[in-house]
Amino acid sequence: MKRTAPLSVAVAVSMTASLAAGVLFTAGTAAAHDRSGASRVDRDLYGTKAPYEPQGRPGHYQKAPKGFAPVFTENVARHGSRAMSDGEDGEAVLAVLGRAQEQGALTDLGARLAPQVRTLLTAASTLGFGNLSARGADEQRQTALRMEQRLPSLFRSIAADRRPVVVETSGVARAVASAGAFTAGLTAGEPALAGTIKAPVTDKNLLYFHKQPQNADYQAYLASDPDLAAVLSAVEHEPRTARAARHAVGRLFRAGFAEAMSTEEQVSFARSLHALYSAAPDLSVEAPGVDLTPFLAHDDARWFAYLDDAEEFYQSGPAFSGRTITYRMAGVLLDDLLAQAGARAAGTSGNGAVLRFTHAEEIEPLAVLLGLPGSTEQADPEEPYTYRNNPWRGAEVAPMGANIQWDLFADTPADGRPAAYLVRMLYNEKETAFKSSCRPVAKGSYFYPLDELKHCLAHS
Incomplete structure (x- = not known):
């Protein structure tokens, strides 16, 4: 998501006091690293660009109630890790580094940065800006393999009965490529599925709804809503932003050069650097030698990740108390989840998956409607979102490869009564309860009657 241009400092000042009082700025040290080099503890440093990590525990999922077996599964998944959308941030960083080099103003650390940025940009350009990376493809393949391993009897029956596996995408290249990688993972686990998987179809109204004409009111909100503009300007102009930028610049440039940069220039440079910092793990295969973690101090990276999270929170997440503009449009996707499960239960659909x-931009509002953990708490217009007053984190709500899965289970009654149907939800592969207004089959169970979900998930 593109950063929103801030308003004047004067507009932001009115909100600064409450923001400064509420921001939690947590220092810490790096912990064990995953394949990307991104710390497992510090995934929040990368926001929604954090590479995917499954949250479930294989072998620890609840068993379905006695007599119930899986008969259908469906998901909604974000594309996997990808290259950054364009080279704008990289070129901006290189331009400042070039001027500093001409003036002999680079520190020893600063002198090491430009080659790293050039390597990252070359990797992204070669892959294609915005395209699925090798890491992203592997995320999708591995997620699919785990899905098949969790539901082996279902996928065997899909293959044996030649039941269709329907594939739908937004039509954007990285989503289409993610679908291809995912289905390749399924067939790797169960080769007989190959003949059941349908060619992907594009449905922008369902899977790219934030850009469609019917949501012009949402697009107007992004472009011109005064509350949105004011709060993002307040966040951008919080004094910690200037301090973090000044510290980041001071580590890379000698004092005279750094001091000659305006606060706006320092902030712009630091945010572009953080954008590259966040993008690097997603290109860990294409640019294996790139490590931008030395160039941003942990505390500074965390602050700039917070700024990115604030934009996501207000633009696609729960946003302002009492308003639904950012998430009600995801109702089309929630309705489709219910409709597909309902059609399978009613016998009007033969789809296996x-x-x-x-x-x-679709996962975040859907998470609000579903009441997923950490996704729903709104912010008072007079008290901006911070890490202290709200649990919403981009790296947890919608990392690369984020997914929501519904598994439909049916019993096989011997007495002639109609079959009963239960739904289990996984969020990033972790068993997850539906919102509190939904009642499971038993206390503490992750299995819910389908008819119950049709009522408790109803939305206006």
């Missing part, structure tokens, strides 16, 4: 591949 429905797989959907989309974007963070």
Whole structure:
């Protein structure tokens, strides 16, 4: 998501006091690293660009109630890790580094940065800006393999009965490529599925709804809502932003050069650097030698990740108390989840699975409607979102490859009564309860009657 241009400092000042009082700025040290080099503890440093990590515990999922077996599965998944959308941030960073080099103003650390940025940009350009990376493809393949391993009897029956596996995407290249990688993972686990997987179809109204004409009111909100503009300007102009930028610049440039940069220039440079810092783990295969972690101090990286999270929170997440503009449009996707499960239960659909591949702008509002953990708490207009007053984190709500999965289970009654149907939800592969207004089959169970979900998930 593109950063929103801030308003004047004067507009932001009115909100600064409450923001400064509420921001939690947590220092810490790096912990064990995953394949990307991104710390497992510090995934929040990367926001929604954090590479995917499954949250479930294989072998520890609840068993379905006695007599119930899986008969259908469906998901909504964000595309996997990808190259950054364009080279703008990289070129901006290189331009400042070039001027400093001409003036002999680079520190020893600063002198090491430009080659890293050039390597990252070359990797992204070669892959294609915005395209799925090798890491992203592997995220999708591995997620699919784990899905098949969790539901082996279902996928065997899909293959044996030649039941269709429907694949839907936003039509954007990285989503289409994610679908291809995912289905390749399924067939790697169960080769007989190959003949059941349908060619992907594009449904922008379902999986790219934030850009469609019917949501013009949402697009107007992004472009001109005064509350949105004011709060993002307040966040951008919080004094910690200037301090973090000044510290970041001071580590890379000698004092005279750094001091000659305006505060706005320092902030712009630091945010572009953080954008590259966040993008590097997603290109760990294409640019294996790139490590930008030395160039931003942990505390500074965390602050700039917070700024990115604030934009995501207000633009696609729960946003302002009492307003639904950012998430009500995801109702079309929630309705489709219910409709597909309902059609399978009613016998009006023979689909074995429905797989959907989309974007963070769809996952985040859907998470609000579903009441997923950490996704729903809104912010008072007079008290901006911070890490202290709200649990919403981009790296947890919608990392690369984020997914929501519904598994439909049916019993096989011997007495002639109609079959009963239960739904289990996984969020990033972790068993997850539906919102509190939904009642499971038993206390503490992750299995819910389908008819119950049709009522408790109803929305206006």
